[in-house]
Amino acid sequence: MTSRERERLVCRCEEVSLGEIENAIDAGAATLNEVKRRTRAGMGLCQSRTCSRLIARIVAERTGRGIEEVDTVTVRPPVRPIALKVFENRSDEHEG
Amino acid sequence: MTAVDIAVVGAGPAGLSAAIEGARSGASVLLLDENDKPGGQLFKQIHKFFGSREHRAGTRGIDIGTQLLSEARELSIDIWLNAEVCGVYDNNELAVVVNHSTSKTVRAGAIVLATGATENAVSFPGWTLPGVMSAGAAQTMVNIHRVLPGHRVLMIGSGNVGVIVSYQLLQAGADVAAIVEAAPSLGGYGVHTAKVRRAGVPFYTSHTVLKAEGADRVESAVIVELDKDWNHVPETEKTLAVDTICIAAGLTPLVELGRSAGCHVVFEPTLGGWIPAHDSYMETSVPAVFVAGDIAGVEEASTAMEEGRLAGIGAAAVLGYYGADERNALSQVVWNRLDALRSGPYGRKRREAKEVLLRAGENAT
Numbered sequence: 001m002t003s004r005e006r007e008r009l010v011c012r013c014e015e016v017s018l019g020e021i022e023n024a025i026d027a028g029a030a031t032l033n034e035v036k037r038r039t040r041a042g043m044g045l046c047q048s049r050t051c052s053r054l055i056a057r058i059v060a061e062r063t064g065r066g067i068e069e070v071d072t073v074t075v076r077p078p079v080r081p082i083a084l085k086v087f088e089n090r091s092d093e094h095e096g
Numbered sequence: 097m098t099a100v101d102i103a104v105v106g107a108g109p110a111g112l113s114a115a116i117e118g119a120r121s122g123a124s125v126l127l128l129d130e131n132d133k134p135g136g137q138l139f140k141q142i143h144k145f146f147g148s149r150e151h152r153a154g155t156r157g158i159d160i161g162t163q164l165l166s167e168a169r170e171l172s173i174d175i176w177l178n179a180e181v182c183g184v185y186d187n188n189e190l191a192v193v194v195n196h197s198t199s200k201t202v203r204a205g206a207i208v209l210a211t212g213a214t215e216n217a218v219s220f221p222g223w224t225l226p227g228v229m230s231a232g233a234a235q236t237m238v239n240i241h242r243v244l245p246g247h248r249v250l251m252i253g254s255g256n257v258g259v260i261v262s263y264q265l266l267q268a269g270a271d272v273a274a275i276v277e278a279a280p281s282l283g284g285y286g287v288h289t290a291k292v293r294r295a296g297v298p299f300y301t302s303h304t305v306l307k308a309e310g311a312d313r314v315e316s317a318v319i320v321e322l323d324k325d326w327n328h329v330p331e332t333e334k335t336l337a338v339d340t341i342c343i344a345a346g347l348t349p350l351v352e353l354g355r356s357a358g359c360h361v362v363f364e365p366t367l368g369g370w371i372p373a374h375d376s377y378m379e380t381s382v383p384a385v386f387v388a389g390d391i392a393g394v395e396e397a398s399t400a401m402e403e404g405r406l407a408g409i410g411a412a413a414v415l416g417y418y419g420a421d422e423r424n425a426l427s428q429v430v431w432n433r434l435d436a437l438r439s440g441p442y443g444r445k446r447r448e449a450k451e452v453l454l455r456a457g458e459n460a461t
Contacts, residue, residue: 005221007221009224049214049348054219067365068370071363071370073355075355075356077356079181079183079352079353080130080180080193086193087199
């Protein structure tokens, strides 16, 4: 693979290249979560909505596993990027 | 804390239909949408829909959206706009952020998740240049904001989204340089494809985009032929002078809230990827949490509306607004229409995939 190809960005938000993701996989990352922890891919503003499928395919092809085995993510609220000030502006409180 | 019988997340065709059906039972309904207007993708759909008369064939998406909204108003459905649902917690509590500034809690007897889908990306050298966008983004620019995204467009993907958006870009005055399709055959319905072909747009099957080039924005795209193993065929590169590249490479269901609620998900590539398993009333493995529309498997607006109706009926029934017999009778009418929509060569594959989800859903509940 050419160096130009390895420089291709896969995660736009965190500007992680194909080469960086391949290095992470070669160092042992075998799932989306593991690639994320090594490279920050998928941790940006879009929270991997754009790149998770792309990365899953790269991991699956490079490790010879199925997409459903590598495409595992942990979902935690908030599932949307929200400003911290929102937590100060609660318009209602829990009762009881 | 706001308390309602049924909270519906997403005011697209599925969510609107679920809200309407839920309200018809007598339940109080709150419909939430993160956008400043309800309707989801319907108001971008200026073309006529297909199907049978019950599916409003020959009606344009925008007119269906207008009709659903007026029904929702007649039923006094509460609609919160600019309302992002950020999490689903125990006791059917939704964390909602309104206007990006205020957080609110909604407690619902039943929840319908109708969050839709997100467009898939294709990554190639140059794909981060200005001028590369999803086909849906181009459609929003042209049909909602009346702005042309560029003057000469390369469309990646020949499915319905690719050919419909290509035609609408032509109508808006852009030139479509080519439509490339990685598969050896075209993906869209013949009637949409033929309109674009008659307008003189070249189609390249077994082709993909190799790269986009340009200093500050897209100035050209290089496409290349693929062999049957999806490898590039040497010396088949063609350079096209374009200022816009649209990506229509399928959709992925937006299932985060389903996962957040703890729904059991199943991987079903035919329907877009991970999808909450559900039963024939659209109820997930989490009691009183329902799904409808693209989150329950990527299909079309017509099927999304029917699934929304099922979810609305099902949600009303778990709250006691319908007895089991009434629920079953109302649902059967909808299922007859859904089965009709999922017939034929295009629908059959989707129906088989939906049956896998349903089996997983029946086992999980």
